[in-house]
Amino acid sequence: MSPDKLQDFRREALGLxxxxxxxxxxxxxxxxxxxxxxxxxxxxxxxVRGRAGGKGAAFxxxxxTVTRASVKLAGSGRVGHGYVQGRDKDHARRVAIADAMAQDxxxxxxxxxxxxxxxxxxxxxxxxxxxxxxxxxxxxxxxxGEDE
Numbered sequence: 001m002s003p004d005k006l007q008d009f010r011r012e013a014l015g016l017x018x019x020x021x022x023x024x025x026x027x028x029x030x031x032x033x034x035x036x037x038x039x040x041x042x043x044x045x046x047x048v049r050g051r052a053g054g055k056g057a058a059f060x061x062x063x064x065t066v067t068r069a070s071v072k073l074a075g076s077g078r079v080g081h082g083y084v085q086g087r088d089k090d091h092a093r094r095v096a097i098a099d100a101m102a103q104d105x106x107x108x109x110x111x112x113x114x115x116x117x118x119x120x121x122x123x124x125x126x127x128x129x130x131x132x133x134x135x136x137x138x139x140x141x142x143x144x145g146e147d148e
């Protein structure tokens with residue numbers, strides 16, 4: 001895999017794993033390979049920025065709690081990083097390990113981890129869309145007789 005394609009693959013994989021439920025990722029990756037912690041999971045905050053209307057001037061929306069970790073696989077020496085929303089240290093470490101594994105075995109990670117997570121995310125989005133559609137209100141205008 002070319003370096004550019006690997007970078008795009010890792011970007012998508014990291015986002016998908018970070019958005020996944022921690023227990024689902026743990027079920028898909030139950031046995032962790034031998035690894036060294038380069039950066040033990042640590043909790044901190046990041047500033048979230050927004051834009052009015054998506055195009056306006058940037059402003060500070062607020063802070064969000066994140067957990068990050070960095071690992072090095074014992075066998076291959078690959079380094080992986082994981083950032084997740086919230087305070088789940090095990091989730092951040094598991095994402096970092098999967099990121100390191102994906103650099104050597106992208107097809108295996110795609111098949112065993114990313115495909116099921118992608119299906120879960122699509123199902124979750126469909127359920128949210130169905131719930132939103134259920135509460136949709138239709139507005140219409142009545143024409144009065146003297147307006148014709």
